[in-house]
Amino acid sequence: MKARVHVMLKTGVLDPQGEAVRHxxxxMGFDKVEGVRQGKVIDLELAEGTTEAEVAEMCEKLLANTVIERYEIDLD
Amino acid sequence: MKARVHVMLKTGVLDPQGEAVRHxxxxMGFDKVEGVRQGKVIDLELAEGTTEAEVAEMCEKLLANTVIERYEIDLD
Incomplete structure (x- = not known):
């Protein structure tokens, strides 16, 4: 089974990387771009039976810095 | 309107960052993890009427290195 985890900076946390991309x-002439936020996506290949709670624990302990980042888990 | 772009290393391209996360x-005892690939996610805030073709052009020219990376565009 697979899981996709998105890790994004929380709203209000300055995102210099996204700002650099927007600039x-x-x-380059792409004047329709009004804002950019950049984050990480982590695709996990998991043993059958892994629960969303286990993936959330991975996020809390390693994948995200929950002081400044939030995460979303999509289990397939 | 919003677009979400995923930029991932192509299959077969070594992903040392993902490998480090897997390790x-x-x-840490998460023994159900069989593989990890890490990529970037870019959330774009766009003016109304921006087309998927324009976002694809941004990917080709700036957001992805298409020699080693592939991208997926989700327009909302």
């Missing part, structure tokens, strides 16, 4: 896109 | 999860 670069503007400089 | 760390294993060392």
């Amino acid at each position: 670069a896109l503007g400089a | 760390a999860l294993g060392a």
Whole structure:
């Protein structure tokens, strides 16, 4: 089974990487871009029977820094 | 309107970052993790009327290195 985890900076946390991308896109003439936030996506290949709670524990302990980041889990 | 872009290493391209995460999860006792691939997610806030073709052009020109990375676009 597979899980996809998104780790994004929380709203209100400054995202200099996203800001740099927005600036670069503007400089390249893509003037329809109003905002950019960049995060991580982690695709996990898991043994059958792994629960969402176990993936959440991985996020809390390793994958995300929950002080400044939030995560979303999609289990397939 | 919003678009979410995923940029992942192509299959077959070594992913040392994902491998490091897999190793760390294993060392922490998460023994159900069989594989990890890590990529980027870019959330774009776009002016109304932006087309998927325009977002694809942003991917080709800036967001992805198409020699080693593939991208997926989800337009909302």
